[in-house]
Amino acid sequence: MGRGETNAKKRKRLSEAKAADGIPSSSPAIASVVDTSKPTAIYHPTKGREWTVTVALPGSIIANAQSHELRTSLAGHVARALSVFCVDEVVVFSDGHGKSNTAKRHHSRTNSHSHQSDPSEDEYTGTTDPDHFLVHLLSYLETPPHLRKLLFPLHPNLRTAGTLSSLDLPHHLKPDEWCPYREGVTLPGADEHGTFVEAGLRIPVTVKDQIPENTRVTLKFFPGAEGASKDTTKEVIEAEPINPNEPREESGYYWGFHIRKAGSLSDVFTECPYDGGYDVSIGTSERGIDAQQLYSGNEEDNLDGFKHLLIVFGGVAGLEVAFKNDSELQKLPVAVVEEVFDRWVNVCPGQGSRTIRTEEAIWIGLAGLRKLVVENE
Secondary structure, three states, rough: OOOOOOHHHHHHHHHHHHHHHOOOOOOHHOOOOOOOOOOOOOOOEEEEEOOOOEEEOHHHHHHHOOOOHHHHHHHHHHHHHHOOOOOOOEEEOOOOOOOOOOOOOOOOOOOOOOOOOHHHHHOOOOOOOOOHHHHHHHHHHHHHHHHHHHOOOOOHOOOHHHHOOOOOOOOOOOOOOOEEEEEEEEOOOOOOEEEEOOOOOOOOOEEEEOOOOOEEEEEOOOHHHHHHHHHOOOOOOEEEEEOHHHHHHOOOOOOOEEEEEEEOOOHHOOOOOOOOOEEEEEEEEEEEEEHHHOOOOOOOOOOOOOOOOEEEEOOOOHHHHHHHHHHHOOOOOOHHHHOOOOOOEEOOOOOOOOOOOHHHHHHHHHHOOOHHHHHOO
């Protein structure tokens, strides 16, 4: 194979050579030539699941970055980790260590309210409110690319977000890809006949409900919609708006991560959106037990399963400072922060570097706890 020969040219050359020898092109010898230039790890749902995984981290990690480019890059690394390990919810909380304004301004994905920016947050918040900056970037990256221009106006926080690596999530569908579900944004002109929704297909999707414009919605298509989306003679593609959890609960799709902002560590727990709260919580620290002990069979450390798992990472000063600066936790009869969690683990025992940055700890921790998640299925 010549240095400049592409995989496509190689397949064609082999096919012609085999054909000359009377060997069909469907032969394993031909099929074994794989085009490695294109990704093949397409997400395939297995079965519906109600259990969830939540990651919580302090926005103060943004304040520790020294430039806008580094802050943006850091947010991108966090978003990639959340995506690769199929995290369902991320909570950005204030640990009182950065320059963050601890006012509880929530900015989350929702199906019932339109996406509107707070006028008080129109300026760059990377230095004035790192919690909001991280939430803003994560919200932008989680949104399907074809919807971003409708939901996110030009903003100083996002001026270099286009340089970040794509998350390529299962709901970031291309126009020629089909899925029973899809994300969309409602267009102006809702009337008694329904609402048009921009969903990245050849024409807007029609839903019977009247929904305010610029509202992000999760759609479930009616039978026949796939054919209508490809048939240029069809003028209507019909769907219905559904709860954004339905693709996960009913069909097993990983449908991106919801984003929540919390004013403190205690708010991570008390404002949990799930009925009954998080039934298993894990705090991370270099002073915790080896994460591998969770799989040792020791009943004291072992976890039998969960419905809603919470994994919390600390900032530069660790979770201890978040505990100390949380007035609500200080009222509880607990002496140290590890008593707030069901398990207190060290995701990387014997580390060579004196410190592990939070964005690194997330990758290491989610990889180390992956077995816990897989065995819960």
